[in-house]
Amino acid sequence: MFSIASSELIQIFRNRLVLITSLIIPAAVSAFFVRQHETYADLGSLGYIAAIVLFTVAAFGLYATAVTTLASRRQNLFLKRLRSTAEGDAGILAGLLLPVVVLTVVQVTAILTALAVVAGAPANVALLVVAVLATVAMMIGLALATAGLTNSPEHAQVTTLPVTLGVIAMASWVGITGTENLAWLKRLLPGGAATELTMNAWNGGVAVTDSLLLLAPTLGWVVVAVALATRLFRWEPRR
Amino acid sequence: MSTTPVIEVERLNLTYGDFHAVKDLSFEVRPGELYALLGTNGAGKTSTLEVVEGHRRPTSGTVRVFGHSPDDRRAVRPRMGVMLQESGFSPDLTVRESVGLIGRLTRRTDDVDRVLDVVDLTGRAGRKVSQLSGGEKRRLDFATAVYGTPELLFLDEPTTGLDIQSRDAVWATVDRLRENGATIVLTTHYLEEAQQRADRIGLMHQGTLHREGTVSELTHTLPGVIRFALATPVPPLPLHAVVDADGKVVVESFELQKDLHLLLGWAQDHAVELRDLAAGPTRLDDVFRAINS
Numbered sequence: 001m002f003s004i005a006s007s008e009l010i011q012i013f014r015n016r017l018v019l020i021t022s023l024i025i026p027a028a029v030s031a032f033f034v035r036q037h038e039t040y041a042d043l044g045s046l047g048y049i050a051a052i053v054l055f056t057v058a059a060f061g062l063y064a065t066a067v068t069t070l071a072s073r074r075q076n077l078f079l080k081r082l083r084s085t086a087e088g089d090a091g092i093l094a095g096l097l098l099p100v101v102v103l104t105v106v107q108v109t110a111i112l113t114a115l116a117v118v119a120g121a122p123a124n125v126a127l128l129v130v131a132v133l134a135t136v137a138m139m140i141g142l143a144l145a146t147a148g149l150t151n152s153p154e155h156a157q158v159t160t161l162p163v164t165l166g167v168i169a170m171a172s173w174v175g176i177t178g179t180e181n182l183a184w185l186k187r188l189l190p191g192g193a194a195t196e197l198t199m200n201a202w203n204g205g206v207a208v209t210d211s212l213l214l215l216a217p218t219l220g221w222v223v224v225a226v227a228l229a230t231r232l233f234r235w236e237p238r239r
Numbered sequence: 240m241s242t243t244p245v246i247e248v249e250r251l252n253l254t255y256g257d258f259h260a261v262k263d264l265s266f267e268v269r270p271g272e273l274y275a276l277l278g279t280n281g282a283g284k285t286s287t288l289e290v291v292e293g294h295r296r297p298t299s300g301t302v303r304v305f306g307h308s309p310d311d312r313r314a315v316r317p318r319m320g321v322m323l324q325e326s327g328f329s330p331d332l333t334v335r336e337s338v339g340l341i342g343r344l345t346r347r348t349d350d351v352d353r354v355l356d357v358v359d360l361t362g363r364a365g366r367k368v369s370q371l372s373g374g375e376k377r378r379l380d381f382a383t384a385v386y387g388t389p390e391l392l393f394l395d396e397p398t399t400g401l402d403i404q405s406r407d408a409v410w411a412t413v414d415r416l417r418e419n420g421a422t423i424v425l426t427t428h429y430l431e432e433a434q435q436r437a438d439r440i441g442l443m444h445q446g447t448l449h450r451e452g453t454v455s456e457l458t459h460t461l462p463g464v465i466r467f468a469l470a471t472p473v474p475p476l477p478l479h480a481v482v483d484a485d486g487k488v489v490v491e492s493f494e495l496q497k498d499l500h501l502l503l504g505w506a507q508d509h510a511v512e513l514r515d516l517a518a519g520p521t522r523l524d525d526v527f528r529a530i531n532s
Contacts, residue, residue, distance in 0.1 A: 077327030
């Protein structure tokens with residue numbers, strides 16, 4: 001697994017396109033939100049900024065990159081090659097995804113730390129960590145499922161749009177309008193509950209037990225995504 | 240040496256939707272032998288090989304490699320090297336990185352530089368895979384297959400696209416592995432290679448094993464051939480022959496030595512020149528051509 005992960009890391013840094021979409025764009029967008037935090041705190045709250053940067057990095061840096069990587073490795077038969085070794089399927093997937101997951105977590109941590117430094121620390125750091133990890137898990141699951149529907153890295157530019165735009169729209173919708181209206185709908189759609197959890201962790205003022213219930217929809221999406229992935233994921237290109 | 244088969248295939252069936260690619264196929268490969276799985280296009284040999292390699296699950300039937308299911312990667316893969324028909328390397332990794340990565344994942348140990356030297360890619364070690372020629376990619380593929388000197392080697396059209404020097408180098412390496420007792424499974428469209436090197440041949444056609452045996456067992460089912468050309472009109476030939484308009488003669492014979500002797504005696508007696516005279520057993524090509532007839 002770690003052999004695959006280190007070779008993936010080399011490939012990410014050698015491929016400028018992947019480097020730009022997975023690292024530079026999310027970092028630039030996040031830097032903008034952190035810099036303009038007063039404007040966006042007025043619009044929503046500091047928790048909203050935390051949620052929007054989390055989802056920007058998770059959607060572009062993690063989800064879209066993971067789908068593109070898996071589609072590309074399948075298309076050039078690298079997945080088949082890896083499967084002709086002694087490594088198991090789980091180890092292969094873990095190795096392929098580990099670098100982008102680690103980069104995502106490092107990026108999110110760095111950006112949220114920057115936000116905390118310029119705008120004040122979050123109310124509940126532990127809960128924030130839980131929210132970040134649940135979001136990462138959900139996006140990995142969705143990436144595996146989407147990769148099954150994606151034939152090529154070019155095709156990934158289309159197949160990743162619904163989820164990337166969808167979760168960022170959810171983060172903004174929930175972050176700006178709250179969950180007083182349409183609470184169930186907002187919490188059940190992917191990203192809604194995770195946004196609310198992130199905002200509660202950053203802004204405080206909500207009982208932790210109530211907040212933890214918000215994990216259920218996010219973890220539910222992990223289960224749905226993994227179930228879809230086991231049906232949809234393919235190791236070799238369609239003939 | 241153990242005589243337990245390295246590969247056992249029993250009543251293997253493989254279907255894709257309505258298409259029955261492999262039908263009730265049974266064969267075994269014994270330790271130390273070079274078994275060539277040959278066939279016409281679409282005969283099912285790649286499908287069969289993919290099941291034996293563990294890339295595809297059979298629709299029914301059993302396949303054992305070293306007594307294990309091919310799915311049992313931890314048990315089987317460290318003992319076998321696979322040269323795939325299509326490349327499957329990451330274009331952004333270098334040659335050295337690719338051999339190192341795939342080599343480590345086989346759980347065998349070897350020296351990357353030694354393996355690169357074997358396939359004559361030392362000078363390309365630092366190049367990205369995307370910069371290699373087709374033949375160099377085949378050699379890279381071969382390098383990962385022989386990394387750590389496996390006991391079993393799958394070679395799926397190993398020499399396609401290789402120049403003659405590279406081909407010879409590949410076969411020299413395979414010969415060395417065989418001296419150490421390795422078992423080889425080969426598919427190829429170069430029938431000469433199979434004819435020269437295979438201990439046994441399985442000839443597939445339409446999803447089944449059409450014929451199986453040693454090269455001489457396969458070729459003995461068809462007559463040997465004597466060919467020559469006649470420049471001038473001659474007395475009647477001493478044996479049955481087909482003569483075309485240009486004077487080219489073909490004689491088919493199940494008793495090659497006797498008929499050749501008869502022919503040469505006749506030519507001597509009548510002072511006939513047999514131009515471009517050639518005589519030999521049936522080639523594997525002819526066995527192939529006979530499949531559909």
